[in-house]
Amino acid sequence: MSKKTGEAGAHQGLKTLLSRLMRPDDANIVGNVHGGIVLKMMEEAGCIIGTRHCNTQSGDRCLAALVRVEKTEFLTPIFIGEVAHVTAEITYTSKHSLEVQVKFMAENILTGAKKLANKAALWYVPCSLQNVDKIMEVPAIKYASAEQEEEGRKRYEAQKMERQETKARTEEVMPPPPNPEQHTVGFSQSSLIHLVGPTDCTLHNYVHGGVTMKLMDEVAGIVAARHCNTNIVTASVDAINFHRKIKKGSVVTVTGRLTFISNKSMEIEVLVDASSLVEAEKGKYRAVSAFFTFISLDKDNKPLPVPPLKINGEEEQRRFEEGKARYLQSKAKRLANQARQQ
Template sequence: MRCFRPRRAADEVDKLVKRPLVSGDVREGGESSTSQLSRIMRPDDANIMGNVHGGTILKMIEEAGCIIGTRHCNTQNGDRCLAALVRVEKTEFLSPVFIGEVAHVTAEITYTSKHSLEVQVQVMAENILTGAMKLSNKAALWYVPVSLKNVDKIMEVPPIKYASAEQAEEGKKRYEAQKLERLETKTRIKDVVSPPSNPEQHTVGFSQSSLIHLVGPSDCTLHDCVHGGVTMKLMDEVAGIVAARHCNTNIVTASVDVINFHRTIKKGCVVTVTGHLTFVSNKSMEIEVIVDASPLMETEKGKYHAVSAYFIFISLDKYNRTLPVPPLKIEGEEQQRSFEEGKARYLQNKAKRLAEKERQQ
């Protein structure tokens, strides 16, 4: 349900949402480069504890990014196009959102290359009874414009204006970095290994979970390809099941490392979303989620890796305080290697958070 915001709430959102790169919120042609969606959180958006699913928020973030990206790319002459999601950078879940709160999702185009654009998104949660506002999420997404006439044709992106040459250069660095990382990630994806028939508790096999979904028309864009937000919601649900099975407590999404969209998933495909634990610290769990797709009516094409990501979950008590996470029992060299790689990511992200905290003080 879309909703109208009172003027006071609208003012608070505008104050709290920071627009980091583009000066004046105007792109070439004089049109606004920002977009906002608002929706009240309903019971079907949340888990049994009343926390809104991380996948619901991710889906709203992608919708806002797709709208502003598609709108911007269609300001030029030529074929009409649709912004297709190819990557989501690390996404922090800064505070939980609850049933009855209104999520205000603001998206802004912050960099454009010849064939792609970066959209930065912030989510504010509003308690409409008290007027209190809190920053819930921040994310950066990359899109490419795909022609509506030819799904294999990537269109050119109209440029945006920057406040300074330094801001344009910083955007270019982010573009080059994500392009390289996407190629590296695609080569690292391994096939999913089935768990043993009677796995021991707190092992990788015990909590590993899969979800099978047939892609229908309501899941798809105008190209008959799956919305990125739909895929992310399924991935978050599977990761949540893995985390809950390992802890047997209330769990919430704390962050998403990076989501890479390697290949498109079309209507009529069967997607298998599989999640398994890779690393566990004292109070967090890293879960690798892989999305495989295969055309239902064209079996000769076989299954392929479509999307991959690492989700970070934490365990909570009934007062929403963090709980210790049971240690992960490692079995075999491959799991040990994955654990060490996950530990390295954990320490790297921890160092970044501490550095960011020091800069803000």
């Protein structure tokens, strides 16, 4: 369900709440809710509030389209039978984009106890329903203070710069060799092929960002499970950049491959390629890319050591070193945040 409330925190605008019970088809075989379900629900809440806000002005009707998800941490596992509460709030607007802060709470329906499972910042742009390539202007919001507006502007400039600097990896994903050795990149590399249908799409007939992220998480989970042969859960996702739109009737190929492994975590690069089913001459293109981090769990949901990754060749070594740099940078930020909180 979704509801509209008056004030959005310090801002004069909309606040959206989505709630629903987590069902068996939302989870893996041991009852952990898939990270892709969490991402999809968060994107839906962001799309609702963004679209509502952008249609409070006169002119063409529009739909908020997801263009970026900042790095997000999965703070605690969610299980079948818990109630998910997803709240979304607009926290910054530029001329043509808006930032939506989303929180995912999980409630024990028997005790009423709630826990914060995830939170993320999502960026949207409003696309005209008459012309999907026309980006509409975003109505401004009112801030509680000049400082709050300035902090939002800094976040906007930072994500804008990162989006411009982040190039889609254009390299072709090579199929794994026949009979690959266990614990190599080729052994766990996995692909999913999906035909984009009407239920996957927005009013523009382009794929919902949440649908794409759910497919990406599914493939990354298969890669992680094949490598560990244990229960696995999503721990975090690096910034997801949507490079190009995917239209209804397209065939998407979602490929995941291990890039880096620490003692208790696995980084998996996930690449989404799209091509038209009826217009093959237009060729295939890279639509979305991101890095997912998974951890291995025992029967009590405690982290397990991860088998080391066997590297073959210069390309795998290069990707491993790049992944290691991301891991160390993320670890340093996490330790710095913990130090500030103490």
